[in-house]
Amino acid sequence: MKKYNINWCGDVMTKDKRKQKRKRRKKLRIGLVIIVMIYLSLRMLPTFCITNAATVVVEEGSIDVLERTKGIIFKNEVVYRATTNGKIIFNKNEGEKVGLGILIGQVIASDKNHKIAEELNAINKKIEELSNKIKTQEIFSNDIEKNKIFIDEKIDTLRKSILEGNFIKVNQVVKELKLDLDKRSDLFGKNSLIANDLDKLYEMRKNLQNRLKNAKENYYSKNCGLVSYTIDGLEEIYNLKGLSKFTPDKFRIIESNIHKINNELEVSSGEPIFKIIDNYKWYLVVKLGPNSGIDRLSEGKYVYIKFLEKNEKIKGKVYKVNKGSDGYIVIFEFDSYLYKFYNERYVDVEIIINTYSGLKVPKSSVVKRDGIDGVYIKDISGVVKFKPVRIIGQNDKYVIVDTGSKIKVGDRGKIKININGKDEKVYTISIFDEVFVNGKKVKEGQIID
Template sequence: MKKIRRSKVLILGVFIYLIFQISLVFLSKNTKTLALEVEEFKATMKTKGIIVREEYVINSQENGIVDLKFKEGDKVRKNETIACIKKDKKVDKIDKKINEANEEIKDITKSISESNNEIAKEIEENKLKNKKEEKKILESEKEKGTSYIHTEMSGVVSYKFDNKEDKYTLDELKKITKNDIEKEENNYNQVKSNSTITKGEPVARIINNYESYLVSCISKDESKNFVKGQNVKIVLNKEEIDAKVEQIEKNGSDVVIIFKITNQNVGIYDTRVEEFDIIYKQIEGLKIPKSSVKVVNEKKGVYVINEQTQDTEFIELKGIEHEDDEFIYLDYYKNNIDRAKTVNLYDEIILKPNAINKNIKMK
């Protein structure tokens, strides 16, 4: 009887062992893992800001009809004629006569060059002289009836205005408040060619496209992501614009940050206030799901499967560059240069380590 009982116990033990081994194999085969790869990550935040530029407005000195000489956003030089005001309605008729005179001068000049008859040439030359005199008189009449608008500096020309050009200036950058940013609206009016304009009204705006800023208000917690001189990217209308943190001004629970736009050709000349994203950190590194992370002996790490032995090993995470609610990002390239003893490219980690899968051989 004792032998029979011992046999049963032995058989039961073998059965339990086999079940245990089969269970381990099953667990190892069904444990989800992740092979680490280098990924690009952009830490962003959304905010709202006021755009401030170096710009000046040119007002009309006369009543009349405006004639614009450039397109919106064109680059212009200093002392360039960007518009003219026709003070007299006769100016259009004079312009037409000047154009006709130019055509006649062109035809007479051609006739002289093609003629072999000296008498005919002399007649045509007299005609040419008279026509040039006629044109000169017409141009003098036009000059009296026209006021010309010139630039005082080079830059980009705009014919749109929001009447905030004197409020938001480079000298007043630090005075912009959270209330200004929240209440400001885009409200630009545009001057068009052949429209009537009165003395004192704006005609054109010249913008220094090398000098523009974006002023935003963020919370104290958000401000921890920024330091003076830091390079960032501003995403505006799906375009990434290079910028840097020029100034950080603390005001109670809010922080006003002044970003200097370092792109030389950013076409945001008819926008005063806008919502945008700030990319304050860009990382190329290893992206670790937080579901994989455990703390052992006060060290934050993951369980890595040894490629040769298939045993699991706890490895501390080093070179943590950024954390959010779901992932931890390691600076792979810096770790590689520093030869840090931490996880590496293509390491296979256990996604959800537990008491069993982190202590078994992953067959």
């Protein structure tokens, strides 16, 4: 006999039907499990992404708003040139500060020295020759002997004439004796011909020795400043004469021809040998485009300039702003630190136009939501939340946002923002908040593991 089962609703079910029903239920359960798994996967996906998103802690800080450009250094430079050929000898060190009338160097005229030395040697030989002749009485020896005899004879005649009372004869002999004595003095004595020649030679030798001693040109400082032995050939181009009228069309980088003058170098007449740079005032000229921060560089304003190669930040004054058809020339004036740049001409600089202070966050953190600037933070429960911010300054990496500290005491931590045309006070970020570095990768309401 065939068996029949009756289900709860009274249907008679065969064995095959029961098997089919169990299969359907199994498929239904598998389908439900798959749906749940898909749901959970989708639910966990944003959590997984946010878990790996980087955050930073909000801190107080400051940023500099910069304009990076190339500049030209203008200085008051006086170039000194050689007035003769010779070897240069320096008395001062490179970069040393000097006053007026200081001996900086000498050019030893070697060609003149050679000629003077030859003349001096010839005269010394002549002096030696004449001196030896006087000592040995080789000259005029016969004349001297004859003169001696004549003088002796005149003296004897003079005695006899005096004894005889022949005074006419006495007078005549005295005159003759005087002539003989004068001749003796000329031949051999202080005023002799040889002595006269020697006196002339001695005088000539003295003059030559003085000329030899002075056969060098001395170079004294005619202005105060720093001594430099580096000449770049641009001293006359980038001088202070037309600085205030310098315009953008004149701004160009001219190739320099740097000439280093070393001690004991042979130099030619007319060649530059050193320069003295006035260290009281010096200037930096830059060219900025019309879309730069030129509106914040008014004449008389003080700003900081960072010289990139030397990593030096120096305070300078905006001396002059000249407008041109393709931009602006800004001239900065400095009154110190030239000793670090006195041999520089072209420099890469950053002009620090403004410095902003407040809460500092990465620029990549800031997003716009409904037209409002803000950042996403991770609250204490791990939920991502959006907080509005008011940017007061930014550079290429960071933004500085308002702390809300200027709002009255009851609303501290709030900022004013425009929502639907109305100014409203809303809470902004505060110090120690965790801000997501990449604000575009997160959404409000996401949960963090």
